[in-house]
Amino acid sequence: MPGVPPQRFTYLGPEGTFAEQALLTLPAARNGVREPSATVPEALDAVRSGAVGAALVPLENSVEGAVGVTLDELAYGAPLLITRELLLQVRFGLFGRPGTKLESVRTVASHPHGLAQVRAWMRKHLPDAEQRSTSSTSDAAVAVARGDFDAAACAAVAGERQRLELLADDIGDSSTAVTRFVLVTRPGRPAERTGDDLTSLVAFIAHDRAGALLEVLTEFAVRGLNLTRIESRPTKERLGRYCFLLDCSGHIADDRVGEAVMGLRRICADVRFLGSYPAAEPSPPYTRRPGTSDADFADAAGWLRQIRDGATDRG
Ligand SMILES: O=C(O)C(=O)C[C@]1(C(=O)O)C=C[C@@H](O)C=C1
Numbered sequence: 280m281p282g283v284p285p286q287r288f289t290y291l292g293p294e295g296t297f298a299e300q301a302l303l304t305l306p307a308a309r310n311g312v313r314e315p316s317a318t319v320p321e322a323l324d325a326v327r328s329g330a331v332g333a334a335l336v337p338l339e340n341s342v343e344g345a346v347g348v349t350l351d352e353l354a355y356g357a358p359l360l361i362t363r364e365l366l367l368q369v370r371f372g373l374f375g376r377p378g379t380k381l382e383s384v385r386t387v388a389s390h391p392h393g394l395a396q397v398r399a400w401m402r403k404h405l406p407d408a409e410q411r412s413t414s415s416t417s418d419a420a421v422a423v424a425r426g427d428f429d430a431a432a433c434a435a436v437a438g439e440r441q442r443l444e445l446l447a448d449d450i451g452d453s454s455t456a457v458t459r460f461v462l463v464t465r466p467g468r469p470a471e472r473t474g475d476d477l478t479s480l481v482a483f484i485a486h487d488r489a490g491a492l493l494e495v496l497t498e499f500a501v502r503g504l505n506l507t508r509i510e511s512r513p514t515k516e517r518l519g520r521y522c523f524l525l526d527c528s529g530h531i532a533d534d535r536v537g538e539a540v541m542g543l544r545r546i547c548a549d550v551r552f553l554g555s556y557p558a559a560e561p562s563p564p565y566t567r568r569p570g571t572s573d574a575d576f577a578d579a580a581g582w583l584r585q586i587r588d589g590a591t592d593r594g
Contacts, residue, residue: 286311287331289322295417295437301367301460302335318414319348320356326463327357333464335365339508341457343395349461350512350524353553354481361479361554362470363462368455371397373447374420374438375430381446384408388419389432392458397432400450417441459559469531469555475562476530477507479553482523482543483514491546492523498542499527502535503571505562528562530555534576 288308291298292315299315302308314331316322322334337346353359371393375384387394387401388411394401401408411428413419417437422428424441431438438445470476484491499506508526529536531552543550 286333287314288312288333288335289314289316289325289331290335291319291322291337291415292316293415293417293421295420295434295440296415297367297369297434297458298335298337298415298460299417300434300436301365301458302462304365304367305363305462308335317418319346320352323352323356323359323463326359326465329465333362333462335460335462337392337458338364338461339459339510340369340392340396341455341459342451342453343392345510346392347512350510353463353479354512354522354524354551355515358466358551359463359553360466360469361461361556362464363556364477364559365460365462366457366559367460369396369451369458370434370449370456371416371432371451372435372438372445373397373430373432373450374441374443375423375446376426377442377444379429379444379446381405384429384446386411386428387430387432388413388422388428390414390416390419393419393432396452396456397450399452400447404447404450461556470557472530472532472555473557475558476528476533476555477526477558477562478529478531478536478540478555480525480527480540480543481551481553482525482547483549483551484521484523485546485548486520494546495523495525495543498539498546499525501568501571502539503567504529504535504539505565507562524553528558528565534573534580535571 286307290302319336325331326334336349338349339345386409391412393416394410416433419431420433420437420441423431482495505528510524511521514520
């Protein structure tokens, strides 16, 4: 559109990461300005400072689980808002400098989540190679091109950009590995409700009574809300203290979600709203508790209104 400045995005870089590939699936990002960040905290700080409008960062992987640094930033860093989730199938190749023979590889570099996803392949094919962590999979490719390591476990685009040679293809232990990324902005109005949404929250439970987590879960269960993820993270105060990152079906604009969140607010030491955003995949079907359909909620709200208004016919 003429006159509208392009949107600015950042992502876990350098160019060639899975994060960049996921970001490029968004038309606004393809047509916008994209600046890589060296780490997840750096990407999120660029959002907080207003240097960019949004950052795409990895949240979890279907093989290796949560990306702790992202969860900690969202739970404990200056508040941010998740406005989208993106799922990307991740496929790893082993790349070395031209002329490298697989048998001569002594060091393999990748992001820790990348190394974890090629563990079985490494044990079988390169059991004696040393594994080295880098800040991202494409950072590993850059380091290999520089001569720091013999090979990188990374995406094909990263290997090709660094003019590396493919030594082994599809080395991931799971052929269906998926990474979930989130697009994060500064706090503001949540993304529009689509009817198939997810809501992310952090519950800081009260640690001084038994059953505090059960009380949190009950707020969702009684309203027929499906929890799609629950993850604990240490509060870092001392052993045994955790907060819980929760994803549930529904949008904060939905009555049942709003009521559950109000319930958490009453029973938790603190609650952080992380965002409501469209589900990247249709939510899996689940059986709703009786009395928790949209119509049930609307009926109950109308009935209460009538009572409060003093209507004689109370249905
Ligand atoms: O290094 C990358 O390419 C990233 O986008 C990061 C990341 C992650 O943190 O999980 C993303 C996908 C892969 O599973 C491995 C690494």
